[in-house]
Amino acid sequence: MTVVIGFEGSANKIGIGIVRDGEVLSNPRRTYITPPGQGFLPRETAKHHRGVILTVLREALDEAGLKPADIDCVAYTKGPGMGAPLVTVALVARTVAQLWGKPLVGVNHCIGHIEMGRLITGANNPTVLYVSGGNTQVIAYSERRYRIFGETIDIAVGNCLDRFARVIKISNDPSPGYNIEQMAKKGKQYIELPYTVKGMDVSFSGILSYIEEMAHKMLSSGQCTAEDLCFSLQETVFSMLVEITERAMAHCGSQEVLIVGGVGCNLRLQEMMGIMCEERGAHLFATDERFCIDNGAMIAQAGWEMFRMGQVTELSDSWITQRYRTDEVEVTWRD
Amino acid sequence: MASCVRASMSDNQFELTIEVPFPSQREVSIALQSLSPDREPGTGGTVRTLSASANALSVKWNAVEARSLRVSAGSFLDHLALVMETMDAFGQPALP
Amino acid sequence: MAEADGVSARSVPPYLREAELIKQGAEARVYRIRFLGKSAIVKERFPKRYRHHVLDEKLTRRRTAQEVRSILRCRKAGIAAPVVYFVDLSTNCIFLEEIADSITVREHIAAAQASGQSVESLHHLAEKMGRVLAKMHDEDVIHGDLTTSNMLLKPERSGDLPLLLIDFGLSFVSALAEDKGVDLYVLEKAFLSTHPNTETLFQKLLQSYTAASKKAPAVIKKLDEVRLRGRKRSMVG
Numbered sequence: 185m186t187v188v189i190g191f192e193g194s195a196n197k198i199g200i201g202i203v204r205d206g207e208v209l210s211n212p213r214r215t216y217i218t219p220p221g222q223g224f225l226p227r228e229t230a231k232h233h234r235g236v237i238l239t240v241l242r243e244a245l246d247e248a249g250l251k252p253a254d255i256d257c258v259a260y261t262k263g264p265g266m267g268a269p270l271v272t273v274a275l276v277a278r279t280v281a282q283l284w285g286k287p288l289v290g291v292n293h294c295i296g297h298i299e300m301g302r303l304i305t306g307a308n309n310p311t312v313l314y315v316s317g318g319n320t321q322v323i324a325y326s327e328r329r330y331r332i333f334g335e336t337i338d339i340a341v342g343n344c345l346d347r348f349a350r351v352i353k354i355s356n357d358p359s360p361g362y363n364i365e366q367m368a369k370k371g372k373q374y375i376e377l378p379y380t381v382k383g384m385d386v387s388f389s390g391i392l393s394y395i396e397e398m399a400h401k402m403l404s405s406g407q408c409t410a411e412d413l414c415f416s417l418q419e420t421v422f423s424m425l426v427e428i429t430e431r432a433m434a435h436c437g438s439q440e441v442l443i444v445g446g447v448g449c450n451l452r453l454q455e456m457m458g459i460m461c462e463e464r465g466a467h468l469f470a471t472d473e474r475f476c477i478d479n480g481a482m483i484a485q486a487g488w489e490m491f492r493m494g495q496v497t498e499l500s501d502s503w504i505t506q507r508y509r510t511d512e513v514e515v516t517w518r519d
Numbered sequence: 520m521a522s523c524v525r526a527s528m529s530d531n532q533f534e535l536t537i538e539v540p541f542p543s544q545r546e547v548s549i550a551l552q553s554l555s556p557d558r559e560p561g562t563g564g565t566v567r568t569l570s571a572s573a574n575a576l577s578v579k580w581n582a583v584e585a586r587s588l589r590v591s592a593g594s595f596l597d598h599l600a601l602v603m604e605t606m607d608a609f610g611q612p613a614l615p
Numbered sequence: 616m617a618e619a620d621g622v623s624a625r626s627v628p629p630y631l632r633e634a635e636l637i638k639q640g641a642e643a644r645v646y647r648i649r650f651l652g653k654s655a656i657v658k659e660r661f662p663k664r665y666r667h668h669v670l671d672e673k674l675t676r677r678r679t680a681q682e683v684r685s686i687l688r689c690r691k692a693g694i695a696a697p698v699v700y701f702v703d704l705s706t707n708c709i710f711l712e713e714i715a716d717s718i719t720v721r722e723h724i725a726a727a728q729a730s731g732q733s734v735e736s737l738h739h740l741a742e743k744m745g746r747v748l749a750k751m752h753d754e755d756v757i758h759g760d761l762t763t764s765n766m767l768l769k770p771e772r773s774g775d776l777p778l779l780l781i782d783f784g785l786s787f788v789s790a791l792a793e794d795k796g797v798d799l800y801v802l803e804k805a806f807l808s809t810h811p812n813t814e815t816l817f818q819k820l821l822q823s824y825t826a827a828s829k830k831a832p833a834v835i836k837k838l839d840e841v842r843l844r845g846r847k848r849s850m851v852g
């Protein structure tokens with residue numbers, strides 16, 4: 185049996201999870217929540233993580249009922265993400281790895297999402313839609329890499345949603361995306377918004393600047409409600425995402441879709457993707473907020489795969505990196 | 520936590536040295552290896568050097584700007600404190 | 616949301632009821648049919664139930680029209696693309712010439728790689744792609760969905776291997792270097808992710824593109840900018 189503990193803190197969540205041969209033993213997490221209208225900044229986010237990380241680590245061990253001696257490997261997020269929070273989490277991971285005399289494995293955050301999604305859903309070789317605050321990618325595996333077939337050419341879909349939430353002061357608790365989703369359910373009127381798809385790539389900056397400029401005018405003139413805007417924004421950006429996913433599937437001849445990343449727990453996105461899959465006889469795999477949203481277990485799971493293939497990260501090479509593309513990682517654990 | 524701090528300035532060059540004592544060589548080495556890997560973010564001309572002796576970690580800064588020296592030293596001390604808290608909380612059973 | 620789902624089950628155009636469904640692409644269902652004695656392909660942009668009907672109708676209409684317009688514009692300029700026989704705007708169906716015995720560039724490269732041919736043996740093809748795209752961009756046609764799946768090769772008895780462009784649904788007309796640069800960027804990403812270890816091949820493509828078009832320097836500059844934007848993008852979360 186191989187037991188891996190994973191440390192994640194590349195954005196505003198700090199999570200530590202323990203995985204034993206495909207079984208999630210514990211996965212506690214805390215979220216840094218900012219006031220409405222504000223995003224999270226690196227320094228404050230790092231300070232938040234620093235304040236709770238040792239408590240979360242204690243919880244992870246206690247919930248799993250394990251002692252440090254039971255752990256075989258310490259995995260942590262090497263990147264991509266925000267520098268200061270990544271460093272904070274890496275420091276603790278390096279320190280416990282040495283204290284407990286365990287090897288360290290640096291994990292690509294995006295690979296963590298993919299491997300966790302595969303573990304939880306049992307998807308074998310899916311086209312992956314990875315959607316979060318910092319990433320929007322359509323990925324498929326071939327020849328030892330997760331290859332990026334499509335992605336945003338400017339901002340991530342989650343970033344677009346978060347920034348829209350800030351414009352009309354939607355609460356960040358528990359997350360702006362969750363609140364947009366709830367409000368969208370009450371939306372009645374569909375407002376046409378810019379729709380930008382370039383092959384398997386998408387662009388969200390045009391739609392964001394359009395809605396940033398128009399939102400207050402439309403709301404104050406009574407032309408539509410905030411709920412209508414949430415509804416219309418979701419319908420538009422999710423249509424774009426489903427479209428590029430379908431295009432990648434057609435291009436790759438794939439019959440499976442896996443949605444991962446924080447935006448991936450949006451039920452409307454899952455519903456739309458499900459309809460697309462049904463229309464082409466394909467199969468949709470998705471997970472809920474426990475595993476879609478950044479968490480420690482996903483880093484543990486990717487670390488588990490890497491460690492089982494004999495991959496470890498020397499302390500001197502354990503620096504974090506804010507930019508780390510999904511296709512830089514050699515996927516040694518798949519055929 | 521620091522037993523010895525020296526600061527000086529010459530030719531618009533600021534220098535700061537801190538010595539941090541630890542109970543044993545093992546802790547010094549852990550702290551050194553936990554704190555070394557990440558490079559200093561590109562704050563204009565500040566160089567941080569870490570080294571270890573038998574029971575102390577020494578950190579030396581050379582900087583052109585006092586402000587960037589303060590930022591670098593401040594964040595380093597934060598990191599150091601986190602490493603030491605982690606050792607206190609999770610470091611009891613030394614390897615058999 | 617209720618209305619989006621309320622659209623009744625699609626009605627298949629009568630002429631497609633007996634037609635042979637060849638494949639379901641991302642955009643459309645593709646059928647084989649006889650049209651005025653010729654073998655033809657019908658591309659049916661059926662309603663996508665996952666998206667709001669207002670958005671769906673707008674996109675479908677626009678793409679059907681744009682596809683036909685760009686094919687005509689390309690063919691007028693001597694760029695090979697299937698002949699448009701007929702357009703049924705009420706059902707968003709396009710009747711196209713069937714390019715018999717053709718294979719996609721994607722299949723061609725994959726086959727060459729699988730049979731152990733060197734990347735160099737494909738340089739000729741990459742150069743041809745570069746020339747065709749340069750010509751298309753000089754006509755201010757932006758394809759919008761360039762991949763190796765959207766280029767066909769049709770071996771001829773003379774030994775020639777003409778290259779045809781298909782799937783113009785996302786195309787539009789623009790003279791901006793930025794739009795042309797993004798067009799090449801989209802192709803580059805699709806190319807390199809579909810065909811691992813073919814960086815030199817894409818280089819060849821860009822070289823011949825540059826040699827073939829006077830406007831290429833501005834486009835390549837934009838391509839570099841778009842690439843850099845991608846690399847600089849912070850990836851938080």
